[in-house]
Amino acid sequence: MSVVTKEARRLKRRRRVRSKVIGTAERPRVAVFRSNRGIFAQLIDDSANAGSGHTLASVSWTEDAFRDLSKADQATAAGKALAERAKAAGIDTVVFDRGGYQYHGRVKAFAEAVREGGLTV
Numbered sequence: 001m002s003v004v005t006k007e008a009r010r011l012k013r014r015r016r017v018r019s020k021v022i023g024t025a026e027r028p029r030v031a032v033f034r035s036n037r038g039i040f041a042q043l044i045d046d047s048a049n050a051g052s053g054h055t056l057a058s059v060s061w062t063e064d065a066f067r068d069l070s071k072a073d074q075a076t077a078a079g080k081a082l083a084e085r086a087k088a089a090g091i092d093t094v095v096f097d098r099g100g101y102q103y104h105g106r107v108k109a110f111a112e113a114v115r116e117g118g119l120t121v
Helices: 006-020 071-088 106-116
Strands: 029-034 039-045 054-060 095-097
Touching: 029 106, 039 071, 039 106, 054 071, 071 106
Parallel strands: 029 095
Antiparallel strands: 029 039, 039 054
């Protein structure tokens, strides 16, 4: 009997979600990665170059504007910043890929901030 780690279970959920959630040029996928120290997100067009994703906009907690914030505030600020960058790129609607994480806490705060920023999720 093998022991399945927490990370392996998350990756299994991530693959299952990724098989159903596909981003296009008109409606890109918002891919979220949550580390212990911060949050990363990208707007990805999966239809570009025969299946390989093309990043249209991104945001990272390592940017100077987000470094000194708490984790929850960091997620909210990053969500609003990604929404602004998406608007600048001419994107109004996106599909949300939670990356295997529960829709709770920082991931939920990020998604709500993206909605507040004006994107339709």
